[in-house]
Amino acid sequence: MKETMQEGLTRSKHNLWDWLAEDDLYNMMQRMGASLVDCRRTQKKRLLVSVVFGALSGFLGYLLNLPIFIYAAPIVPLIVWQVLYRMTRTDFVWYQFRMEYLFGRFMQDVLPRLEMNASTLLKSCRELFEGMAPDDVLKEPLNQFLIGLRDEPESEAPFTHFVKETCASDEAYTFMHTLYDYQQSSNDPEILYQLSRQNQAMILDGQKEISRRKLRRLMLFPTITTLLIMIPELAICATPLTQLAHLLKL
Structure with a gap:
């Protein structure tokens, strides 16, 4: 069976759940710790929930004599399918934001140790690990980073692996690359100053991102409230209009 690789997960072209998945869905779920089996299980639940909501819409339309719900029954599963995908995207965005915050905390903890103690990177990270x-x-990604520093002192692989396991942002890659240069250059203070500037820039960007997300939620609240009020009103208005249409036919 021919299979394709996409962002680290092996997806089969002949598997229904893989075929139904959006291009970035498995990648996001993998970043949040899900395996291929977990992704396919989520797809099954997603389809089941979508079908149940469609059947519920048709049942309520028949029970309450609301044709608009009956007509919407075939469309509701598609809407629910997309809503669940959007929810996964939202979860991933907040997961990524949380990991960026944790990586920023790592930078804030390790830089003062390098500046004040003039110690090696390995010693500073070990002290940080012991205090966690x-x-x-x-803790676990940092432990793997310490093992890599000890086993491969000349390699950049432990630095890139640590970023992949935590933040995986462009800023984090830049920071760890500069940190690698600092380790290889016998603790050059000029590189340490550059690391401090990168740390301050990432903190400022994080504060801006928090403000932007809070503002977006406040802006969406009136729209969501209005839609929730309008949906039952439209359903109520549809009933007399349908009855009028039947009378006109008679």
């Missing part, structure tokens, strides 16, 4: 709580999300 057992359930800290960054």
Whole structure:
């Protein structure tokens, strides 16, 4: 069976759930820790929920004599299918934002240790690791980073792997590449100053992103409230119009 690779997950062209998935769905779910089996299971639940909502719309239309619900029954599953996809995208955006925040915390913790103690990167990260709580999300990626620094001191692979396991943003890649240069250049203070500037820029960008997302939610609230009010009103208005249409036919 021929299969294609997409963003680290093996997707089969002959699998229905893989074929129905949007181009970036599996990639987002994988970044959030899901396996291929989890992705396909989610697709099955997604289809089931969509069909149930469509059947519920038709049943309510028949039970309450609301033809608009009956006519909407074939469309409702498509809408629910897209809504669930949008929800996954929203979850991924917030997951990515959270990981960027955690990576920013890593930068804020490791830079002062390098500046004040003039210690090596390995020693600074080890001190940071030992001070972390057992359930800290960054603890396992940082442990793998420490192992890479010890086993491959001349390689950039531990730095790129740490970014992939945490933030995976362009800014994070730039920061870790500069941190690699700092390690290889015998702790050059000029590179350390550059790292501090990158850290400040990422913090500022994070604050702007928080403000932008809060503003977007406030702007969407009146629109969502209006739609929720209009939907039952439209359903109520549809009933007398349908009855009038039947009378005119008679």
